[in-house]
Amino acid sequence: MTALDLTDAVRRPFTGRRVRFGDVSLQVVAGAAAAATTVLVGLITWKVIDGARPAISRYGLHFIWRIAWNPVVGREVYGAGSFLFGTAITSFFALLLAAPLAMGIALFLSELAPRGFRAPVTALVETLAAVPSVVIGLWGILVLGPALRTHIEGWLHSIFGFIPLFGDPSPAGASIFTAVIVLTIMILPIVSSISRELFLGVPHELKEGALALGTTRWEMVRGVVFPYARGGIAAALILGLGRAMGEAIAVTQVIGGGVFIHANLFGGGDTLASKIAASYQGSTTNLSTASLVYLGLILLVFSLLANVTAQWIVRRVARKHGITRGGHA
Amino acid sequence: MPKSGHPIRTLAVLAAVAAVFAAVAVGAGAAPAKHAGTTISGAGSTFVAPLVSQWISPLGAAYGYELQYSAVGSGAGITSITARTVDFGASDAPLTPDQFTACNGCEQIPWALGATAVLYNLPGVKNLLHIDGPTLAKIFMGQITTWNDPALAALNPGVSLPSTKISIAHRSDNSGTTFNFTDFLSSASPAWNTQIGRGVAVNWPVGSGGKGSSGVAAIVSQTPGAIGYADIAYALTNHLHYFAVKNKSGKYATPGLRGMLSAASSDVKPAADNSLSIVNPPAKFANAYPISTFTYVIVPLQSSKAPDLKKFLFWAVTKGQTYGPRLLFEPLPKGVLVVAEKAIAKIHS
Numbered sequence: 001m002t003a004l005d006l007t008d009a010v011r012r013p014f015t016g017r018r019v020r021f022g023d024v025s026l027q028v029v030a031g032a033a034a035a036a037t038t039v040l041v042g043l044i045t046w047k048v049i050d051g052a053r054p055a056i057s058r059y060g061l062h063f064i065w066r067i068a069w070n071p072v073v074g075r076e077v078y079g080a081g082s083f084l085f086g087t088a089i090t091s092f093f094a095l096l097l098a099a100p101l102a103m104g105i106a107l108f109l110s111e112l113a114p115r116g117f118r119a120p121v122t123a124l125v126e127t128l129a130a131v132p133s134v135v136i137g138l139w140g141i142l143v144l145g146p147a148l149r150t151h152i153e154g155w156l157h158s159i160f161g162f163i164p165l166f167g168d169p170s171p172a173g174a175s176i177f178t179a180v181i182v183l184t185i186m187i188l189p190i191v192s193s194i195s196r197e198l199f200l201g202v203p204h205e206l207k208e209g210a211l212a213l214g215t216t217r218w219e220m221v222r223g224v225v226f227p228y229a230r231g232g233i234a235a236a237l238i239l240g241l242g243r244a245m246g247e248a249i250a251v252t253q254v255i256g257g258g259v260f261i262h263a264n265l266f267g268g269g270d271t272l273a274s275k276i277a278a279s280y281q282g283s284t285t286n287l288s289t290a291s292l293v294y295l296g297l298i299l300l301v302f303s304l305l306a307n308v309t310a311q312w313i314v315r316r317v318a319r320k321h322g323i324t325r326g327g328h329a
Numbered sequence: 330m331p332k333s334g335h336p337i338r339t340l341a342v343l344a345a346v347a348a349v350f351a352a353v354a355v356g357a358g359a360a361p362a363k364h365a366g367t368t369i370s371g372a373g374s375t376f377v378a379p380l381v382s383q384w385i386s387p388l389g390a391a392y393g394y395e396l397q398y399s400a401v402g403s404g405a406g407i408t409s410i411t412a413r414t415v416d417f418g419a420s421d422a423p424l425t426p427d428q429f430t431a432c433n434g435c436e437q438i439p440w441a442l443g444a445t446a447v448l449y450n451l452p453g454v455k456n457l458l459h460i461d462g463p464t465l466a467k468i469f470m471g472q473i474t475t476w477n478d479p480a481l482a483a484l485n486p487g488v489s490l491p492s493t494k495i496s497i498a499h500r501s502d503n504s505g506t507t508f509n510f511t512d513f514l515s516s517a518s519p520a521w522n523t524q525i526g527r528g529v530a531v532n533w534p535v536g537s538g539g540k541g542s543s544g545v546a547a548i549v550s551q552t553p554g555a556i557g558y559a560d561i562a563y564a565l566t567n568h569l570h571y572f573a574v575k576n577k578s579g580k581y582a583t584p585g586l587r588g589m590l591s592a593a594s595s596d597v598k599p600a601a602d603n604s605l606s607i608v609n610p611p612a613k614f615a616n617a618y619p620i621s622t623f624t625y626v627i628v629p630l631q632s633s634k635a636p637d638l639k640k641f642l643f644w645a646v647t648k649g650q651t652y653g654p655r656l657l658f659e660p661l662p663k664g665v666l667v668v669a670e671k672a673i674a675k676i677h678s
Contacts, residue, residue, distance in 0.1 A: 071503075072526040073425055141544070146551050171496035171552035174537040257501035257538030268537040278540065282404015282420075282503040284529055285427040 048300055051293035054286060063294060069259045071279070071288045078291035080272065080298055082259045087271040087299075090176060090251065091244035094183035099237055102188055106195035107221060122196065129189035137253030140182045145173030145254055153177060153266045167264030174256030177265040179274075182250050187240035194236035198229035231317025238310035242303050248273035272299045366393035367637045373399075373406015373419030374505055375542050376560045377441050377624045381419070383652040384645065391648075394641060402541060404503030404529060410435060410627050416634055417642075418627040421505020422529050423604035434630045437603050438672040439623040440646050442593050442659045444584035445509045446564040446571035447620070448546070450555045451476060451491065454570075457583060459484040461575035462517020462609065462619070468495055468556060469514065470521065471535035476554060484575075491554075498548035498557035501538025503529040509608065509622040510558045516609040517619070558620075561585075561657050576619045577612040588618025589659040597664035603672055605665065623665070628676060635678035642673045 049056075055063060055078065066079025109122050153169035160166040169175065202225050210220040226233075248271075256268025257278065270278070272295045283289040366389070371381070378400035385396045401409070403420035410418030411432045424437055447465065449458065464480050467473045473480055477490045500507045508529045515522040525531050539545040542559040546567050549557040561584040564571045573581035582588040595610030595617065609619040626645070632638050646669045650660035661669065 068532075070532040071530045072528040072532065075526060141547060170537045171498060171555050172537070172539075172548040174539065174548060252501065253540055253544075257533075258536075259532060278501045278538075279503060279530060280408075281402060282407045282529060284425045284503070286431075 045300065048293060048297045052290055052297045055290035055294040058287065059291075059294075063291070064298060067259065067261055069275070071284060073284060076285060076287055078288065078294075080295055082261050083270050083272045083275050083295060084298070085261045086176065086255070086269040087245055087273070087302075089265075089269075090179050090183055090255075090271055091241055093180040093265070094187060094244045095237060095241055097180065097184040098187050098191055098240060101184070102192035102195055102236075102240075103233070105188070105192040106199055107225075109192075110196050110199035111217070111221065111225070122193070125189050126193055127189075128185070129193070133186065133247060133250040134253075136182055136186060137250035140178055140250060140254035141174075144181060145175075145178045147173070148178055148181065149173030149175075157266065164263035165265050167262070167266055169266040170256055170268050174254060174268055175266045176255060176269045179251045179255040179269075179271070180265070182254055183244045183247060186247060186250065187243050190243060191236045191240040194239070195229065195233055198232040198236070199225055202228045231313055234317075235310040235314045238306050238313070242306040242310075245271075245306065246273055246299065246303055248277035252277040272296075272302075366395050367634070368395045368397060369417070369634070369637060369641050370397045370415045371399070371406075371417040371419060371626075372401050372409040372415045373627075374403045374421050374624055375400040376403070376421045376443055376506055377419050377658075379562050379656045380441055380649075380653055380658050383656065384649050387648070387652075388641065388644060391644065392637075392640060394637065396641070402502055403505035407432070407627065410629070413629065416628070416632065416638055419624065420627060421622055421624040422508035423602060423625060424627065429602065432627065432629075435627050436630055436672055436675065437625040437627045438642065438646075438669050439599070439603060439605055439661065439665050440626045440642070440669060441624045441650075441653065442589055442661060442665075443622060443624060443657065444561050444589050444592075444618050445506050445513075445558055445620045445622065446561040446569075446584045447510075447574065448549045448555075448557045448559060448564050448569045448571050450549050450553055450569065451493065452553055454488065454490065456570045457573045457581075458488065458570075459575065459581045460572040462514060463520075465572075465574075466514045466518030466521040469497060469499075469533070469536070470524070471497075493554035496548075496552050496555040497533075497536030498539055498545045498552075498555055499533050499536050500530070500542075500545055501540050504541075505529060505622070505624065506542065506558060506560060507531065509620060512606070512608045512622075513620045565657070574619055576614070576617050577609060578615040578617075579612075580615055582616060582618040584618050584620070584657070586654055586657065586659045587616050589621045589657075590662065591615070592617035592619065592621035593623070593659065593662050593665070597662065599665070599668050603668060630676055631678065632676060633678060635676050639673055639676050642676075643670065646670065646673070 059066070059078065063079055064084065065081045067081035068077040068079040069082070070077045105125060109118050113121065149169055149172060153173065153175070156166045157169055206224050206228065207220055210224045215223060251271055252274040255270060255274050257270050258268040260267065260269060276292050276295055280292050283292060378398065381398045388394050388396050403422060406418035407420050407424065407428055409415045420437070424432065429435065447460065461484060464473065464484060467480065474495055475492055476495060477492045482490055508527060511525065511527040511531050515527045525534070537548065539548045542563045545557040545559050546563055546569065549555040549569060550567060561571070571584065573583050576582050591614045592607045592610050595614045596605045596607050599605045605623050607621050607623065610617045626642065628638060628642070646661055646666055653660050
């Protein structure tokens with residue numbers, strides 16, 4: 001196998017007689033890059049904790065669930081409760097919408113689409129990932145929000161208004177729902193392109209074997225493709241979740257703001273990231289700045305958790321499928 | 330695990346985009362490359378931006394200065410001058426003590442006089458409906474929810490008001506306009522003062538937030554029944570209707586030059602930090618528009634560009650004021666001009 005030969009070639013200089021200059025410098029440069037990343041993450045974490053310290057010492061952990069944000073000088077109270085709720089609800093619903101869509105796109109592009117069709121559509125889907133979030137946000141303000149407000153939110157409210165989720169629509173579509181749709185669009189390309197790669201990676205023998213046993217295409221997908229790619233899909237979804245949680249600008253532009261916890265998807269709200277983006281500039285007091293940094297710290301912890309969970313799932317699945325994968329590689 | 334190439338390619342694309350953005354950001358932050366003359370850079374208030382942009386060419390003609398101004402909002406302007414990435418910041422709300430400390434040797438100078446308009450969108454209803462402070466406070470506290478509420482009808486006899494629901498729009502970012510507006514509500518309504526108060530951002534009990542004056546104007550113009558606030562120039566350029574607001578003398582004043590000047594003459598003795606409060610002035614200022622405000626330029630007392638900065642600021646508070654009226658900025662009253670000039674003289678290198 002070529003993989004083996006390469007490994008040997010790389011290993012030889014270090015175990016062998018002479019040390020090559022190129023290899024050493026590669027070692028040094030790559031090592032320095034890795035070390036710099038680690039140091040950078042450490043410094044960022046330290047700086048965030050340091051910046052949040054006044055708020056941490058003032059409010060402690062109670063800050064995390066308190067629902068309050070009053071920046072008026074002399075009556076300041078800060079808490080992350082409503083923003084945690086906003087972050088949870090927007091990313092949950094965005095993921096709920098994006099997951100089936102992304103699976104559909106990925107399946108279509110890897111299994112179903114005619115050959116000549118795949119490359120251009122794949123490229124288009126991936127281009128979506130390159131659209132700057134501020135552009136999506138502007139489109140959200142000017143086009144999507146008002147359109148959702150007039151065509152979707154009002155309609156859903158008039159029919160399903162008795163369900164608290166579909167409450168009174170807020171003006172101009174500046175709502176959690178608009179933020180959910182914007183986030184869905186933003187995480188779709190990541191989840192779908194990773195899933196497509198995973199589906200393409202399913203061994204042909206397995207797929208053809210299933211088809212040869214007389215399964216329909218859907219049965220093949222359900223019985224072979226999904227189980228095989230399960231861990232990867234979960235990881236892709238969690239990466240999408242991380243993106244949805246951290247997105248600030250586009251959400252700030254469409255979510256409407258407000259320190260509320262309510263079930264109404266069509267009302268306004270704020271997420272951790274959007275609150276930071278909206279209020280950090282020109283924050284009036286040291287305590288409000290520290291509290292915003294504290295929000296950042298909470299966000300950092302949750303993003304780290306999401307990433308670690310994704311890696312853990314991938315590793316667990318890889319171990320479970322160890323034999324099959326090993327044989328494949 | 331199947332090795333995937335595309336996620337990496339996607340990452341590469343994202344990295345490239347990030348790199349482009351970083352480059353743009355660095356470009357925006359760094360000093361401009363061309364040195365035709367001395368560049369004076371500023372950032373801040375969107376409120377004062379139309380006036381400042383009028384200054385660019387006459388200032389270039391008079392002194393050869395290249396004036397660059399980014400209308401990023403008062404809050405961002407304060408952040409920029411605190412970090413000294415610009416030569417001056419501009420804010421509609423006076424700095425808080427914490428902000429003064431952070432800015433480390435800054436002073437604020439009143440340099441323009443403007444007004445905040447209360448906007449509404451009621452198709453088929455005339456411009457300049459009447460409103461007073463307590464009613465406005467009740468609307469923004471969610472206690473008055475429809476346009477045909479008796480309180481509104483009583484202020485507007487003879488006008489048939491629809492039963493449309495009132496939709497409230499406010500700023501979601503930190504804004505001097507919000508300060509001016511909530512300052513007025515706090516002054517006019519004891520209930521607002523005790524429950525909410527004044528600030529560049531407050532804890533809004535109801536309504537949805539728009540980013541910047543443009544965000545608020547967008548919500549108001551797209552939503553029948555909406556009410557919001559923005560500087561008067563914004564209302565005019567976007568053809569939005571605005572209220573005539575009752576002042577302490579009982580008169581319904583419009584956010585015009587006369588109303589601003591009358592309000593401005595109510596405070597000619599600035600506080601130690603040069604701030605002036607002209608919101609909701611006493612009844613003897615009969616024509617005062619009660620939501621008027623001075624807006625401030627924030628400069629470091631010690632600047633490497635001191636001579637140029639001083640020359641520019643002297644020009645701005647004198648000659649520069651003549652460009653105001655067309656944009657509904659009333660030129661600084663004489664008393665305030667004296668204060669401003671004294672403050673400018675303190676800048677040194």
